[in-house]
Amino acid sequence: MNKRLFVALLLAGIALIYGNTLVNGFVSDDELYITRNAQVVDPSLHRLFTPNPVSNVFRPVTFATFALNWKLGGPSPVGYHLLNLLLHAGATWLLYILLQELIGSTPEGKTIALVAALLYAVHPIHTEAVAWAVGRAELLAAGFLFAGWILHLRDRPFASLACFALAMFSKESAVVFFPLVILGDYAIGKWKPRIQYALEGGLTLLYLGSLWTIQGGKFGQTGISLEDNPLASLPAGWRILNASRVAWRYVALQIYPAVLSSDYSFNQIPMYRDWRHTLPAALAAAAAAGVWIWAVRKRQAGWTLAGGIYFAGFATTANILVPTGTIMAERLAYLPSAGFCLLLALGWNWLRQRKQTLAWGLLATLAFAFSVRTVVRNQDWKDPLALFSSAARAVPNSVRVHVNLGTQYEALNQLDLAAQEYRTALSILPDSAEALAAYSGLEFRRGNYASARPMMEKALSLSGRNSLDYDFMVVTYSAILIKMHQPDKALENLNREITESPFYVQGWMTRAALHYQQGELAAARADAHKGLSLTPDDPHVQDVVRRLDASNVPVFPH
Numbered sequence: 001m002n003k004r005l006f007v008a009l010l011l012a013g014i015a016l017i018y019g020n021t022l023v024n025g026f027v028s029d030d031e032l033y034i035t036r037n038a039q040v041v042d043p044s045l046h047r048l049f050t051p052n053p054v055s056n057v058f059r060p061v062t063f064a065t066f067a068l069n070w071k072l073g074g075p076s077p078v079g080y081h082l083l084n085l086l087l088h089a090g091a092t093w094l095l096y097i098l099l100q101e102l103i104g105s106t107p108e109g110k111t112i113a114l115v116a117a118l119l120y121a122v123h124p125i126h127t128e129a130v131a132w133a134v135g136r137a138e139l140l141a142a143g144f145l146f147a148g149w150i151l152h153l154r155d156r157p158f159a160s161l162a163c164f165a166l167a168m169f170s171k172e173s174a175v176v177f178f179p180l181v182i183l184g185d186y187a188i189g190k191w192k193p194r195i196q197y198a199l200e201g202g203l204t205l206l207y208l209g210s211l212w213t214i215q216g217g218k219f220g221q222t223g224i225s226l227e228d229n230p231l232a233s234l235p236a237g238w239r240i241l242n243a244s245r246v247a248w249r250y251v252a253l254q255i256y257p258a259v260l261s262s263d264y265s266f267n268q269i270p271m272y273r274d275w276r277h278t279l280p281a282a283l284a285a286a287a288a289a290g291v292w293i294w295a296v297r298k299r300q301a302g303w304t305l306a307g308g309i310y311f312a313g314f315a316t317t318a319n320i321l322v323p324t325g326t327i328m329a330e331r332l333a334y335l336p337s338a339g340f341c342l343l344l345a346l347g348w349n350w351l352r353q354r355k356q357t358l359a360w361g362l363l364a365t366l367a368f369a370f371s372v373r374t375v376v377r378n379q380d381w382k383d384p385l386a387l388f389s390s391a392a393r394a395v396p397n398s399v400r401v402h403v404n405l406g407t408q409y410e411a412l413n414q415l416d417l418a419a420q421e422y423r424t425a426l427s428i429l430p431d432s433a434e435a436l437a438a439y440s441g442l443e444f445r446r447g448n449y450a451s452a453r454p455m456m457e458k459a460l461s462l463s464g465r466n467s468l469d470y471d472f473m474v475v476t477y478s479a480i481l482i483k484m485h486q487p488d489k490a491l492e493n494l495n496r497e498i499t500e501s502p503f504y505v506q507g508w509m510t511r512a513a514l515h516y517q518q519g520e521l522a523a524a525r526a527d528a529h530k531g532l533s534l535t536p537d538d539p540h541v542q543d544v545v546r547r548l549d550a551s552n553v554p555v556f557p558h
Contacts, residue, residue, distance in 0.1 A: 006114060007093060007096070010089075010092060010093070010096070010117060010118065010121055011089045011092075011093065013121060013122070013371070014085065014088060014089045014092060014121050014122075015085065015089070017121075017122055017371050017374050017375055017378075018085045018088065018130055018131070018374070018378060019085075020375060020378050020379065021081045021084070021085060021130065021131045021378050021381065022078055022081050022082060022085070023078075023382065024077060024081055024131060024378070024381050024382045024383070025077050025382065025383045025384075026075075026077050026080075026133060027132065027262075027381060027383065027384045027387045028132065028134070028262060028384070028387065028404075029134050030077075030080075030132070030133045030134055032054060032055075032468070033052070033055075033063075033066070033134050034066050034070070034075075034080070034133060034134070035075055037052070037063070037066070039052065039063045039066075039067065040063055040066040040067045040070050041067075041070055043063070043064070043067040048060040048063055048064055048067070050214075051214055051215055051216075054466075054468060055325070056215055056216075057172070058169075058172065058211060058214055058215060059137055059169065059170060059171055059172075060169050061140060061144075061166055061169040061170045062136055062137045062140055062169075062170050062171065065083065065136065065140065066080070066133075066136070069083060077133065080133040080136075081131070081133065083136070084129075084130050084131075084133065084135065084136050084139060085130065087136065087139035087140060087143060088121075088126065088129070088130045088139055089121075090143050091139055091142050091143040091146060092117055092120055092121045093117075094143055094146035094147050094150065095116070095117050095120055095146050095338050096113055096114065096116075096117035097146075097150055098146050098149055098150050098153075099112070099113035099116055099117065099342065100113045101150055101153045101154070102153070102184055102187070102188055102301070102305055103188075103301055103302050103305065108349065111349065111352075112302065112342070112345045112346060112349050113345075115344075115345040115348055115349070115363060116338070116341045116342045116344070116345035117341075118363075118367055119341040119344055119345065119366070119367065119370070120337060120338055120341040122367055122370040122371045122374055123254075123257070123337055123341065123370055123374070124257040124260060124370055124373040124374045124377050125253050125254060125257050125260070125330050125333050125337060126330075126333075126334055126337065126374070127260065127330070127374055127377040127378055127380075127381070128260075128262060128329065128330040128331040128381075129330075129331040129334040131377070131378045131380075131381040132262075132331070132381055135331045135334075137170055137171040138171065138331050138332070138334035138335065139334070140166075140167070140170035140171065141167050141168075141170040141171035141173060141174040141335065142167075142174075142334055142335045142338070143167075144163045144164070144166040144167035144170060144174065145163070145164070145167040145174050145176075145177050145180075145335065146338075147163045148160045148161070148162075148163030148164040148166075148167060148177060149177070149180065149181055149184065151163060152181050152192070152196070152200075153184070153190075155192070157192075157195075157196045157199060160200075161199060161200065161203055164177045164178075164200065164203060165203065165207070168207050172211065172219075172316065173313075173315075173316040173317055173332075173335070174335075175204060175207060175208065175316065176312040176313065176315055176316065177200070177204075178200045178201055178203075178204045179312060180308060180309065180312050181200065182197065183296075183304065183305070183308040183312075184305060184308075186296075186299075186304075187296075187299065187301040187304040187305050187308075188301055189299070219322060224323055224324075224325055226266055226429075227265050227266045227399050227400055227429065227432060227434065228265055228266075228325055228326055228327070228400075229265070229319070229323060229324065229325060229326055229327045230265075230266050230267070230269070230271045230327060231243055231246075231271065231319045231323055231327050232319075232323035232324075234271060234273070238271075238272075238273050238278070239319060239323065240319075240320055241278035241279070241281070241282050242271050242272060242278060243318055243319040243320050244278070244281040244282045244284075244285045245269075245272075245277070245278060245281040246269060246318070246319070246327060246328050247281070247285060247314065247318055248281050248284065248285070249264075249269070249328060250314070250328070250333055250336070251340075253330065253333070254333070254337065254340045257370075257373060258373070259394050260330060260377055260380075260394065261330075261390070261391045261394035261395045261398075261401075262330075262380075262381075262387055262388075262390075262391050262401075263391050263395060263398050263400050263401050263404075264326075264327055264328040264329065264395060264398065265326070265327060265398050265399065265400045265401075266327075266398070266399050266400075266428070266429055267397050267398070267399065267428055267429065268395040268396075268397045268398040269327060269328065288307075289311075291307075292304070292307035292308075292311070295307065296308075302342065302346045303343075303346065305339070305342060306339045306340070306342040306343040306346060307339065307343075308339065309335070309336065309338050309339030309342065310336045310339030310340055310343070311336075311339075312336075312339075313333075313335035313336030313337075313338070313339060314332070314333075314336050317332045348362070348363060384404070384407075384408050385405075385408040385409075385412070388401055388404040388405040388408055389405060389408075391404075391405075392405050392421075397428060398428075399425045399428045399429045399432050399434070399435060400425075400434065402421045402422070402424045402425035402428070402435070403421070403422065403425045403432070403434050403435050403438050405421045406418040406419070406420075406421030406422045406425070406438060406439075406442075407438060409421060410438075410441075410442055410445075415442060415445070415446065418442055419439070419442055422435055422438055422439035422442065423439070425438075426439065431458075431462055433458075433459045433460075433462040433463045433467065433469070433473075434459075434469055436455045436456070436458050436459035436462070437455075437456060437459040437463075437469050437472065437473045437476070439455055440452045440453075440455035440456035440459060440476065440477075440480075441456075441472070441476050443455065444456075444476060444479065444480055444483075449480050449483045449484050450484075452480050453477075453480050453481075453484065456473060456476060456477045456480060457477070459473055460473050460474070460477060465500065470501075471497065471501050471504040471506070471507065472506070474493055474494075474496075474497045474507075475494070475497060475504070475506045475507050475510050477493060478490040478491075478493045478494045478497070478510055478514075479510055479513075481493070482510075482513070482514055482517065487514060487517070487518060490514055491511070491514060494507060494510060494511040494514065495511075498511065503534060505531045505534045505535050505538070505541065508527045508528070508530045508531040508534070509527070509528065509531045509541065509544065511527045512524045512525075512527035512528040512531065512544070512548075515527060516548070521548070524548055525545075525548045525549065528541070528544050528545045528548050529545060531544075531545075532545045
């Protein structure tokens with residue numbers, strides 16, 4: 001097939017398969033990283049080159065692209081999804097070029113590169129990275145890494161270094177670029193001048209040192225909860241053994257991506273501290289590593305590269321070296337999947353040499369099946385209710401999925417269904433601060449203040465200021481105290497909350513309600529106007545301010 005025709009068909013296929021993501025909205029952490037992120041809605045160089053205040057991640061290029069989307073289209077999701085689609089197409093095209101550079105000097109090598117790129121384009125495990133706006137970090141990191149690797153092979157060291165830097169500024173895991181290019185040069189037997197490796201190694205060390213300093217003497221996010229990553233609570237030895245079990249789950253999804261989920265948190269993947277459950281996976285992982293090492297020693301270029309990309313892609317996210325912010329996430333397979341797709345292409349080529357008709361038939365069937373699964377999976381990311389409903393079916397033992405689904409039911413005023421989801425979450429983890437806070441908020445809404453109060457007190461005792469829900473917990477607890485006729489204690493909590501989190505609007509509005517209830521109209525007006533200055537487009541806040549200024553009563557419900 002003509003190279004240009006193939007590339008055109010490949011990109012058109014991606015547009016067709018991922019075209020239904022353009023109608024998707026924002027879901028999950030999109031609010032945290034986009035709509036409520038000052039790095040995006042009010043960007044500056046200082047903000048972009050500062051770790052995110054909530055998660056501590058340092059991704060200035062990723063946030064800069066979000067800021068560009070915000071500048072062009074504001075909070076409309078379509079621009080974010082369109083750019084993600086284009087970035088996936090670009091990463092696929094770059095992978096095709098890269099594999100041709102590495103193993104494509106013969107017609108057979110070019111065919112392998114073509115098949116690997118085709119499988120990469122349509123694989124359903126990539127839907128989280130492409131269909132979720134925040135998944136863009138994976139797309140950018142992989143795309144810039146592929147581009148930098150191509151430029152390295154073409155002896156353009158400074159352009160390669162620039163792409164390497166952009167990849168790391170997109171996502172931290174791109175730091176694996178340096179070992180990958182060394183492995184690639186070894187596999188194909190074409191070494192570069194030593195100064196080129198020195199520059200690449202120096203940039204890696206400079207980045208790691210800077211990241212360590214910027215993130216406050218640590219790598220990764222601050223505070224990893226049991227709900228996010230149960231592996232983080234284990235001793236290093238048991239963490240690594242259990243992480244090996246998780247690694248095989250990724251392999252299973254690469255082979256058979258029938259059941260996919262946006263979440264795998266506590267307690268969907270049980271943790272074990274015994275050899276019976278952990279040793280088999282560890283031995284299998286050691287055997288796989290042994291086969292790869294044999295391929296490296298025998299200079300089997302394709303197999304060496306496939307294993308190298310896969311292992312390096314997971315090196316910083318697999319909870320082997322250090323615990324990360326999540327136990328498992330499909331978006332983390334975006335870069336490693338390039339190695340897996342190359343492995344499939346190599347296996348397919350072996351079959352093609354023996355049974356050509358069968359091989360092409362299997363490839364067509366697999367590509368079609370993957371494409372259909374991807375199109376269907378994209379629809380799960382349409383809105384939060386669709387996402388968490390699908391996740392609840394896929395991973396019924398996840399605390400966070402049930403809490404998130406309950407939150408969506410509550411937003412739709414389906415309070416009984418919401419309560420059922422919160423109770424399910426608490427049956428999995430009775431000490432889930434997130435579930436306790438959500439259920440307490442629901443009981444407060446229902447007017448059951450006596451049952452809401454102890455749950456929120458327990459949630460607060462289990463949380464800290466770095467918790468994403470901490471502001472909501474404190475303000476809701478204060479509102480409960482107001483309803484239970486303890487205004488002094490409520491005011492004390494609200495004063496502290498406003499001091500510690502002055503940009504949380506509900507803190508100001510709840511204190512305004514308390515001042516109004518106590519007949520302090522001037523103080524109520526001042527707090528409400530402050531809330532309006534923070535969210536000038538919020539119709540509820542606008543209404544409260546208008547009624548306070550007009551001295552109409554009642555302003556707040558009793």
